[in-house]
Every structure is written in structure tokens, then in C-alpha cells.
Amino acid sequence: MKKILVVYFSQSGQQMRILQSLVTPFLDAGHEVVFEELQPLERFPFPWSAYEFFNAFPETFTQQPIALRALSSNSLQNFDLVILGYQPWFLTPSRPVSSFLQSKDGKRILQDKNVITVLGCRNMWLGAQEKVKRGLKEANSKLVGHMALVDRSGNLTSLITILRWMFTGNKDSFWFFPPAGVSENDINHAAVFGNLINEAMQANDFDNLQDVLNKEGAIEVKPNLVLLEKRGQKAFSVWARFVAMGGAVHSTGRKLRVYLFMYVLPTAIFILSPLLWLLSRIMLIVKRKQLDLEVSYYKQNSLR
Numbered sequence: 001m002k003k004i005l006v007v008y009f010s011q012s013g014q015q016m017r018i019l020q021s022l023v024t025p026f027l028d029a030g031h032e033v034v035f036e037e038l039q040p041l042e043r044f045p046f047p048w049s050a051y052e053f054f055n056a057f058p059e060t061f062t063q064q065p066i067a068l069r070a071l072s073s074n075s076l077q078n079f080d081l082v083i084l085g086y087q088p089w090f091l092t093p094s095r096p097v098s099s100f101l102q103s104k105d106g107k108r109i110l111q112d113k114n115v116i117t118v119l120g121c122r123n124m125w126l127g128a129q130e131k132v133k134r135g136l137k138e139a140n141s142k143l144v145g146h147m148a149l150v151d152r153s154g155n156l157t158s159l160i161t162i163l164r165w166m167f168t169g170n171k172d173s174f175w176f177f178p179p180a181g182v183s184e185n186d187i188n189h190a191a192v193f194g195n196l197i198n199e200a201m202q203a204n205d206f207d208n209l210q211d212v213l214n215k216e217g218a219i220e221v222k223p224n225l226v227l228l229e230k231r232g233q234k235a236f237s238v239w240a241r242f243v244a245m246g247g248a249v250h251s252t253g254r255k256l257r258v259y260l261f262m263y264v265l266p267t268a269i270f271i272l273s274p275l276l277w278l279l280s281r282i283m284l285i286v287k288r289k290q291l292d293l294e295v296s297y298y299k300q301n302s303l304r
């Protein structure tokens with residue numbers, strides 16, 4: 001019997017449902033699975049007001065740690081595998097998750113462990129996973145597998161449906177828009193990944209796990225999103241400094257800057273998305289090798 005720890009954060013319950021589906025093969029095989037939810041002492045709102053959402057940006061992007069409720073003593077046992085279920089916030093691991101990675105308990109739990117990361121998000125996760133890889137490296141753990149479950153609608157469609165979901169709590173379809181978030185099919189399909197992880201765990205051999213997971217669609221990387229993320233990371237580091245320079249969280253200076261960011265960000269995504277899609281088509285012809293290398297990089301687990 002193996003012991004698996006699942007550490008996660010989830011506001012709507014989406015991430016938790018993905019993980020529950022993923023671990024069914026472990027439970028069927030008789031392994032012990034311990035779920036540990038990350039709980040910020042000061043809870044983040046859900047649904048969010050638009051202001052609260054964008055106001056969370058600078059400290060999330062710069063990964064400033066917040067206090068988390070003490071983890072249960074169960075989570076400090078010795079586990080054969082740790083699964084980290086998280087979501088990106090502003091191209092960065094969500095604040096509870098980046099706080100966990102920086103915390104003493106987090107480092108203790110992750111040290112010398114085989115770790116698997118599972119994402120449930122809109123579609124922009126590449127940079128967040130790089131930051132998680134760094135955190136795992138600092139904790140001296142070994143990333144042996146990664147799955148990214150995304151909203152498969154177009155980039156602009158999911159921007160609208162996910163923002164509506166975050167601001168109202170309603171993820172249902174409306175007008176001609178599909179439901180927001182990871183589809184039920186993809187949530188159920190996570191059990192297939194669980195089976196593959198189970199086989200690797202039984203054989204105690206994780207060397208080829210990512211390849212077999214990828215054959216089942218664990219990581220799909222769109223070249224236009226590689227370009228959009230690169231630009232996003234650069235622009236966000238400037239914006240994070242700009243908003244933080246507005247002063248204390250409740251100051252007028254900060255508020256004005258958050259409102260500016262609130263209008264500029266969605267507008268920039270709307271304008272840049274089609275342009276970068278076009279650019280990625282051109283780059284696929286002109287600089288195919290370079291872009292292909294980028295895509296392959298994000299489909300594996302080492303850190304450059």
C-alpha cells in the first residue's frame with residue numbers, strides 16, 4: 001500500500017473535483033490518500049468584485065506570502081508521493097499555493113519527495129508552472145509529472161466566461177457562450193491520468209511518466225499562448241511595480257492604479273490575442289524550430 005498526500009487550493013471546488021477524479025484509481029488499488037486543503041487565514045472572496053480581483057494582482061504576481069491555517073498533523077507523515085493541485089492567478093501560482101511553497105511546513109512536506117502537479121485553469125499556466133518548478137527545486141523535491149486541465153474554448157471566449165464566473169459565481173452557459181472552466185469530460189478523464197500514475201507508483205519508476213501522460217493529453221501547448229505568456233510576464237512585472245507604487249492597499253493612489261489596470265488588461269488581451277495568433281502562424285513558418293523547442297520545453301518537467 002502506498003501513501004499519497006494531495007495538497008490543494010480551490011475556491012469554486014473545480015480543482016478539488018479534478019483531484020477527486022484523479023485519485024479514484026489510487027483508492028481502487030487500496031492506497032491511502034490524504035487530502036490537505038490550503039486555507040488562507042484571511043479568505044479570498046468568491047465570487048470576487050472586479051476591484052478585489054484586480055487589486056489582488058501585485059502581491060500575487062510578486063508572490064508575497066500570506067499566512068495559512070496550520071496544516072493537519074496528518075500531512076506531516078511520510079508519503080510516497082505528493083500531488084499539488086493548484087491554479088494560476090495572474091500567470092503565477094495562486095497566492096495560497098505560492099505561500100505554501102515558501103512556507104516551512106511546505107518545504108518540509110515536499111523535501112526529497114516525488115511530486116506531481118495538477119492544474120485546473122483558463123489556459124495560461126506556463127509561467128505559473130515555471131514558478132512552481134522553482135519552488136519545488138528550492139524544496140529539494142523531484143517533479144515527476146504534470147497535468148494541465150484547461151478551458152478548451154477560444155482564448156477570448158474563455159476570458160469572458162471565466163471572468164463572469166469569477167465575478168458572479170455562475171459558470172453556466174449564457175447567450176451563445178459555453179459553460180466556463182474545465183469541462184466535465186476533462187474532469188472525468190483525470191482518472192485516466194490517475195491510472196497511469198498508479199502504474200508508475202507500483203513500479204516505483206517515474207522516468208517515463210510524463211511521456212505516457214502526454215500521450216493521453218496531459219499537456220497541450222498552443223504556440224500563440226507561448227508568445228502571449230512571454231509578453232504577459234514582462235508586462236505584468238512592470239504593472240505590478242506600477243500598481244504597488246500607488247501606496248497602501250486602501251490609498252487613493254493605489255485605487256486609481258488598480259482601476260487603470262482593470263481596464264487596460266482585458267483590452268490588451270483582446271487586442272493582442274488575435275495579433276499574437278497571427279504572429280505565431282508566421283513564426284511557425286519562419287522560426288518553426290525555435291517555437292517548436294519552446295513548446296517541447298513546456299511539455300517536460302526540468303527547469304532551464
Ligand SMILES: Cc1cc2nc3c(=O)[nH]c(=O)nc-3n(C[C@H](O)[C@H](O)[C@H](O)COP(=O)(O)O)c2cc1C
Nearest residue numbers: 010011012014015087088089090091121122123124
Ligand atoms: C485572481 C485570479 C486570477 C486568475 N488568473 C489566471 C491566469 O493567469 N491564467 C489562467 O489560466 N487562469 C487564471 N484564473 C483562473 C483560475 O486559474 C482557475 O481556473 C479558477 O480560479 C477556478 O479555480 P478554483 O475554483 O478551483 O480555485 C484566475 C483566477 C483568479 C481568481
